[in-house]
Amino acid sequence: MLKIENLQARIEEKEILKGINLEIKPGEVHAIMGPNGSGKSTLASVLAGREAYEVTGGSVDFLGKDLLELSPEDRAKEGLFLAFQYPVEIPGVSTTNFIKTAVNEKRKYQGLDPLDAAQFLRTMKEKMKLVQIDQSLLSRSLNEGFSGGEKKRNEIFQMAMLEPKLAILDETDSGLDIDALRIVANGVNELRSANNAFLVVTHYQRLLDYIVPDFVHVLYNGRIVRSGTKELALELEEKGYDFIKAEVEKETV
Amino acid sequence: MLNFADSKLEQIMQEEQEDILEQITNSDYKYGFVTDIEADEAPMGLTEDTVKFISAKKNEPSWMLEYRLKAFRHWQTMETPEWANLTFPAINYQDIIYYSAPKQKVAPNSLDEIDPELRKTFEKLGISLDEQKRISGIAVDAVIDSVSVATTFREELSKVGVIFCSMSDAIQEHPDLIKKHLGSVVPATDNYFTALNAAVFSDGSFCYIPKGVRCPMELSTYFRINAANTGQFERTLIVAEEGSYVSYLEGCTAPMRDENQLHAAVVEIVAMEKAEVKYSTVQNWYPGDKEGKGGIYNFVTKRGICAGNHSKISWTQVETGSSITWKYPSVILKGDYSIGEFYSVAVTNNYQQADTGTKMVHLGKNTRSRIVSKGISAGKSQNSYRGLVSVAKNASDARNFSQCDSLLLGDKCGAHTFPYIEVKNNTAMVEHEATTSKIGEDQIFYCNQRGIDTETAVALIINGFAKEVMNQLPMEFAVEAQKLLAISLEGSVG
């Protein structure tokens, strides 16, 4: 589904991604962990196509297409979804209207007719249950005045509405209370299928108790320095990143 | 709290944005065509003879000619106002044709006899002069250059006593009402452009809603400038008697030309006790090209008086056109418990300049006013809000709330706010809030990431910003106005 080879990217002169290799197959869930500032959000932004980041090397294949050649909106319409670490607010635009626009843009791209009001409402009701989001929240301006947790839940709700092939969740768990965490994780699990995949960025092992990953990677200083199964996450929880940092230093000497 | 990295990033984004800003060309103005029709015109220039020519063309009674001549003589003593935040070369008033009427083969006695060429013109503009095609229940007065060519549903309206006709017809058919109200809210001597208008106005609409009548359909006037080198000077007068209600709309467009054309209109509204008038404008005059060449100079005086207690006047305007807009729809709150409202969206792009706002003059007791102004500037345009809220000495317990928001697209445009407050009664409560914001790169990217392209994202954000005002428009107009907003700004953000 997604094949990243030797991906390098920088912002202005600063090299941030220094050669990322990662392959994600349909049906898989990958978790990415790593210390603050290691480049996790940068990787997510580069994959989603944020223009401020310059790709200086490497390639990304997404479902047989050269991802880096596509515009951000086409990447989205091809099935890439990013749940933002910091979702933005758009005053005056109701969340419902926003999602409806997004859903119908995607349908247009796929050569489908736009959903009419009734169909859209039906789908919405169904997905609302999935993430237990409140109707009143959806009639408010997009993310405006939403609490941190509400914003995150709204990201997952949009994911459910858009049914992406590959969803990247950038620290969706941070800011969620314990109940919300479980609800969001359940939502993700409900959406999991043999045809889609998830890339979950997190700092906490706790999320991975709910969303059980097939692989865990550690991103450090712009590189994936360790990959393993869910046990790696447990080990990190226990020991912190120091032992990995030390090992990496040793290897590079 | 910008660190070096952030400001660098901002700079990159800015450069990118400017790049795209320059690359994408704006969509063309949709209404820029010219109708090829022979016109009956006054000789170019403005003298007493011009005023007499216009009055004679209309077979006006002598009191009307006197009114015009008095205004003309006063105008000659006046000077162009220069306090607005606008720059433009001096207008040569001798270079303008003050009267131009399309020649119709036969004088139309009914709607069926209107010149097919004119009918087609209005159809192209989306205005049907065909009463059979009544879909939305809007009566239209169609004005082209200096004359009204058709007014629909006159008969149907007259059954409930509503008078809706051209100003020319009103002067002939309802002289007492005109004598009583014309110039009663906006005197000819009010300002330079009202004096000019009073001297040379050639048509416009008259609406009269009798006591206790709720006007059964929306009334509207569509103004079209067609002929070259002409100015359009129209007058609208709306009188709402006790306990009546009317919703009135106006729209306007003009051909694309390299020369600027002058439009100087006057609108007066009189609302008696418990009457309510809702006046909506979608102003889409030709804005000039991307380099700032051509476009309409729009100098308009609009004012309403809440003459009776518990009356209400509400102005809603969506201003997207004109190279220069100078206009301040105002309300004189004379009656106790009267209400004045002003809802405005003003969009400027390329080299457009707008200086617009309102005056709320509180004279009566317990009067209320509400001002919501949304300015959107793009390109190299300048957009100013200018508003006055005044509370007279005897106007106890007056309330005003003003909200003025500006949205900037790009960094070569300007947004300015000039709120004036004059309060002479200490029981008044006057509140003013203002914000300025930019469409953020992060907002656009968020939309992009959801599959929404940049043009659509901008339209979405703009409509969100202007929503509170757009919601005030009658349904039939709101959709058109939303599209218009998006079109006016197409290609202005990267």
Ligand SMILES: Nc1ncnc2c1ncn2[C@@H]1O[C@H](COP(=O)(O)OP(=O)(O)OP(=O)(O)O)[C@@H](O)[C@H]1O
């Ligand atoms: N605009 C920028 N200019 C310069 N450096 C930047 C910019 N944006 C990000 N960086 C730097 O890139 C590095 C990686 O940032 P990124 O946001 O990808 O980290 P992260 O792994 O997501 O961290 P966190 O766990 O705190 O979310 C950081 O050192 C950050 O300061």
Ligand SMILES: [Mg+2]
């Ligand atoms: Mg991050």
